[in-house]
């Protein structure tokens with residue numbers, strides 16, 4: 551990989567001439583792993599000001615300074631889609647966060663359900679995974695990763711204007727289709743949602759129980775495949 555194909559998510563507000571002091575991890579990556587040199591160009595984005603060309607203006611092993619040059623893409627709207635997934639074991643949660651970012655979600659909300667048998671997350675680690683996926687997939691924003699929430703708590707405050715599609719392997723609903731506007735997909739844990747949970751969620755008017763096809767999918771596959779159905783046709 552050459553320096554010019556690198557894309558980094560940077561927190562600073564970007565504008566022509568803006569100086570960007572990279573943190574230790576990104577500095578290490580550019581200086582020691584990629585062996586970038588002063589003057590080389592790459593691309594940066596900050597989630598609000600679009601994507602920019604930037605060049606390396608100062609480089610040492612632990613601190614790299616970039617300067618933003620010109621905008622390559624303006625900030626553009628992205629789908630307003632949440633993924634609410636029953637928390638999985640670490641490797642599967644990592645995979646869901648990475649793939650959900652690639653597929654374009656705006657918010658990732660882990661949930662704790664009756665049959666969820668994981669309760670710990672390292673939010674910093676998940677945020678780093680989402681940033682890396684956004685950098686590599688030409689996204690202009692990084693999804694927000696929220697701390698895990700009990701299913702009942704999430705549903706108690708469910709936003710009135712957001713449609714929620716709940717993936718139900720009992721296939722009582724219709725096949726999940728494309729969803730524009732404020733939407734969310736919810737998937738259950740390996741053991742599935744309990745009947746009580748499905749009934750409670752189903753009483754909320756914004757909710758539709760949907761199928762992801764005739765096969766029973768593993769929980770991580772359901773989250774990823776469901777998002778593909780929901781988002782593939784969205785700009």
Ligand code: SAH
Nearest residue numbers: 717718719737738742743761762766767772
């Ligand atoms: N009930 C099964 C499988 C649960 S699958 C069991 O006892 O093990 C885990 C989650 O994936 C489910 O809660 C559901 O949200 C989703 N899921 C899996 N296959 C699905 C399908 N064909 N349609 C809709 N949702 C599905």
